[in-house]
Amino acid sequence: MTADHSRDLSSSSTREGWLRDFTVLLRPRGVDGVQIGDELAKVEAFCDDSGQEPKDAYGEPASYIATLRFASHRGARFTATVARGVRELTTGIATMARRVSQRLWSRRPVARRADPGR
Numbered sequence: 001m002t003a004d005h006s007r008d009l010s011s012s013s014t015r016e017g018w019l020r021d022f023t024v025l026l027r028p029r030g031v032d033g034v035q036i037g038d039e040l041a042k043v044e045a046f047c048d049d050s051g052q053e054p055k056d057a058y059g060e061p062a063s064y065i066a067t068l069r070f071a072s073h074r075g076a077r078f079t080a081t082v083a084r085g086v087r088e089l090t091t092g093i094a095t096m097a098r099r100v101s102q103r104l105w106s107r108r109p110v111a112r113r114a115d116p117g118r
Contacts, residue, residue: 012061015047018054022061031070039068 012018019040026036043054050057058064 012055015044015053018058018061019043022054022065025061025065029065029070035070 012021047054
């Protein structure tokens with residue numbers, strides 16, 4: 001029986017495979033693309049500088065991911081929701097003020113009657 005060497009190589013044994021596996025493992029965790037890109041850039045920069053492959057420097061992608069802490073997206077979503085609400089409220093107030101202003105300025109002056117007592 002001959003050994004199949006392709007089975008010995010995990011997809012993370014090459015740089016491209018490791019980076020792909022790293023990305024694929026982070027997506028289901030809800031990590032956004034910006035944070036994934038930042039982490040990929042750090043890994044690639046370190047590997048370029050050191051001459052090491054990601055698997056040698058960081059181990060398996062899943063093991064390395066377990067050591068990382070990412071900012072919660074809940075805070076970002078909450079901030080975006082609040083900002084959208086404030087923007088809509090401000091837009092509503094500005095629209096109302098504009099309409100009130102238009103009504104006040106669009107009224108024609110009423111001719112005053114002469115005082116009958118004079």
